[in-house]
Amino acid sequence: MNRATLYNVLAAFSVxxxxxxxAVFIAFQKYLVQIYAMGGxxx
Amino acid sequence: MSNRYSLKNRFxxxxxxxxxxxxxxxxxxxxxxxxxxxxxxSVNPIPTLASITLRSLLPENPSLEAxxxxxxxxxxxxWLRNSLILAAGTVAxxxxxxxxxxxxxxxxxxxGKTMLxxxxxxxxxxxxxxxxxxxxxxxxxxxxxxHAWSTYVGLILAYSGGTSIFSSYLVKVFLDRIPxxxxxxxxxxGLTRLGAFFRILLPMAKPxxxxxxxxxxxxxxTDYALAYAFITRGSMWTLTLGMYYLAS
Numbered sequence: 294m295n296r297a298t299l300y301n302v303l304a305a306f307s308v309x310x311x312x313x314x315x316a317v318f319i320a321f322q323k324y325l326v327q328i329y330a331m332g333g334x335x336x
Numbered sequence: 337m338s339n340r341y342s343l344k345n346r347f348x349x350x351x352x353x354x355x356x357x358x359x360x361x362x363x364x365x366x367x368x369x370x371x372x373x374x375x376x377x378s379v380n381p382i383p384t385l386a387s388i389t390l391r392s393l394l395p396e397n398p399s400l401e402a403x404x405x406x407x408x409x410x411x412x413x414x415w416l417r418n419s420l421i422l423a424a425g426t427v428a429x430x431x432x433x434x435x436x437x438x439x440x441x442x443x444x445x446x447x448g449k450t451m452l453x454x455x456x457x458x459x460x461x462x463x464x465x466x467x468x469x470x471x472x473x474x475x476x477x478x479x480x481x482x483h484a485w486s487t488y489v490g491l492i493l494a495y496s497g498g499t500s501i502f503s504s505y506l507v508k509v510f511l512d513r514i515p516x517x518x519x520x521x522x523x524x525x526g527l528t529r530l531g532a533f534f535r536i537l538l539p540m541a542k543p544x545x546x547x548x549x550x551x552x553x554x555x556x557x558t559d560y561a562l563a564y565a566f567i568t569r570g571s572m573w574t575l576t577l578g579m580y581y582l583a584s
Contacts, residue, residue: 303583304378305402309412310575313420317553324546331513331543 378402406582414571415578418488419557422574425492426499426556427549433500434548435541438507439533443516456505464498465561472565484572491566495556503548510544511537 318325379398406412441449471494475481480490518540519532527535538545560576567573573581 298583299383299402299405301378301380301383301402302405303579304374304380305406306412306575306579306582307374308378309403309406309416310579313416313423314554314557317550321546321550324543325550327543328547 410578410582411573412575412578415573415575418572419574419576421488422491422495422563423553423556425488426495427552429492429496430500430503430552431545431549433496434503434507435538435545437500437504438511438541438544439537441504441508442511443519443533453505453508456501460502460505467494467498468561468565471562475566481566481568484569487566487568487572491562492556494562494566495559496552499548499552499555503551506548507541507544511541514540 376393376395376398379395379400379402381397381399381401383402440446441453446452471490472481475487475490480486514537518536522532522536523529558576559574560580563574563577564580567577
């Protein structure tokens with residue numbers, strides 16, 4: 294591959310990098326939904 | 337007469353529902369499209385951006401070449417491990433600090449509490465990346481940046497400091513809405529003050545703790561500025577540094 298910006302590689306990187314965040318969200322989903330059900334976090 | 341009225345009422349309801357669905361569908365499409373675009377770009381066999389025409393929205397000959405390149409030609413898994421170490425440490429410290437601070441601010445009468453709350457709230461608006469230079473000087477003079485593991489300890493402490501400020505505030509606000517009566521009942525039944533905190537209040541605060549953990553994870557996982565400032569060796573790179581390396 295040449296050294297021009299490899300957009301498909303970057304895109305694949307983004308997709309792979311998003312997986313852990315997605316996993317954490319799924320793991321905590323049960324509790325996070327409770328927060329939204331309570332009417333959000335009022336600051 | 338009442339029949340006609342209800343028929344009309346029903347029709348109005350249908351129209352309302354239809355309009356809501358149309359608006360929601362448009363919003364969802366706007367939110368989802370960038371992610372979809374990234375995915376179709378990633379399976380593009382040629383290293384260019386996928387062109388946005390109606391025909392190219394379904395990739396013609398998708399290939400996993402880019403994924404292969406990242407997973408086997410670049411140390412992606414090493415970067416992932418480094419990022420996850422930092423994120424896990426940050427989550428652990430942030431959750432503990434935020435819960436203890438939030439519980440104290442919510443339940444105790446501390447002198448100067450209003451001032452403390454205002455300070456915490458104002459600190460929230462302070463740009464986190466601006467602390468990179470002072471933190472660097474501080475850590476360098478403490479000798480923290482000499483070893484790989486101590487650099488990570490330093491980074492975890494820096495991230496935790498950044499995320500636990502706002503998180504403490506969130507926990508405090510959440511705990512304010514839980515009545516004190518639960519803990520008082522626990523105290524009457526023989527729990528200590530500390531026991532009431534950890535065995536009564538902690539389980540009830542689970543939702544906000546999950547939220548705080550998610551915030552801390554994303555803060556540490558997606559950070560670039562501090563990692564760029566502190567990490568010198570290539571074997572210690574995190575995902576964000578690796579991504580920047582691949583992009584240039």
